[in-house]
Amino acid sequence: MPARMNTSDIRLHARGLSKTFVLHTQGGVHIPVFDGIELKVASGECVCLHGPSGAGKSTLLRSLYANYKPDAGEIRVRHDGTMIDLLMVEPWEVVEIRRRTIGYVSQFLRVIPRVPTLDIVAEPAIVNGVASGEAHAAARTLLSRLRIPERLWSLAPATFSGGEQQRVNIARGFIVDYPVLLLDEPTASLDAANRQTVIELINEAKARGTAIFGIFHDEEVREAVADRLFEVGKQPLRKTRLSATAAEAAARCQPLLLRPVTTSITRRQRNTR
């Protein structure tokens, strides 16, 4: 084990994680995505999930949020001072862990129609017990920093541009100081100035001790925030059609697709401000 990190600082720890999709409505196709994932993210560290498109990066990220259900393995998360396996707990416990411990910024905003932007951003803070006034003030600060014009705050984001919706999503993800933060291409459709703001937000979160695991396609962002890379998808993804018997197909099926290669490509000096 290459881990030389202080184990008490580990906030997210995936062990032996495997995932295969079985598409029953499409002839029972088996799509193995990853196998035997080993991953540790420590407090104050940002790990970049790196690999080609279609390699299963989002699937892994969603699995770590318990949005997808891995077939085997453990996802240990430090919640209230103890490590808890996300795959073993009751649904209400996952809801509770997501509310307080794991934040997730997805690529697309999904919200109740007709709810004003300001309320959408303030909501995660309010459900964490922050007073409404204070939560709305924090939401205003984040929306200003992310350059969402004030005249849009009272509107529902359905009609916003892709970049604006993404920034609303980012504001929503950063309004709570989650101990663990998962980011799925947070800067995909942002201009340079807003990319810079997101870099600042990420670095501020790191300085507060947040453990961050994310997909950053943009090299500039990756360079600015990532401490190391977690590589997936060296081999192309294979699809195995279950034709004759399941056993026959299983025998033919490649046992694993992506071997995670944990490397430290961007071993950079962190210049903490």
Add this chain to the structure above:
Amino acid sequence: MTALRKLAPRQALLEVSGVSKSYGGQVGCVDVSFAIYPGEVLGVVGESGSGKSTLLACLSGRLAPDAGAIVYDMNDRGPVDILSLSEPERRRLARTDWGIVHQNPRDGLRMDVSAGGNIGERPMAIGARHYGNLRTEAQDWLEKVEIDLARTDDKPRTFSGGMQQRLQIARNLVTKPRLVFMDEPTGGLDVSVQARLLDLLRGLVRELGIAAIIVTHDLAVVRLLADRLMVMQRGRVIEQGLTDQVLDDPHHPYTQLLASSVLQV
């Protein structure tokens, strides 16, 4: 190896085990078991005829199941099998601790009593008598569900479908029930009213910490409202779990069919 710990155990608000109900040879629901915790919202989805409404009727004490137990954590007595309660006890429970929002608001409202009277009925049933207080409370709730106060004394007959549904919700939530059963609460409403109602329901459920069981065939509704989802087919629960997990990574063939059949707008 670090020891893994489970979170502190909680007392379930409602614990259902092995509930079955058939109508002659016709299957209603078969061997349904689950637990719901305080403040949790559970969605129940499935095509029509899958046993959703039968299950809801059994849970809310309106229909006697053939087998199984339904244990409810009563405020004053702790966990009690509701099937062992007497009829008056069960009615009292339904009036104070529970709310039932019917698909058709006409089934849940008194159409010949004013809107204010509809809201005041439950508080009066548990002892409120002061007219001024009752009226103030009714108007608070009309405001919450966004019905013009000028309509306080109008009968729900004169309301639109969406207003009737909002009034039904106010009538049920006024006594701050701990558990609300909802049967297709947004069915039959046009989409603009649906969105408003969803936001309202979500806000109220959060604010009051109410647990709710919502039966619907609309996956978008459960995605927005429910923490947890149960999928039913031919009377059986075929898949259950976190709502987003069941919808985004369904495992059962029928759930996959259901999730992939949603039209994108």
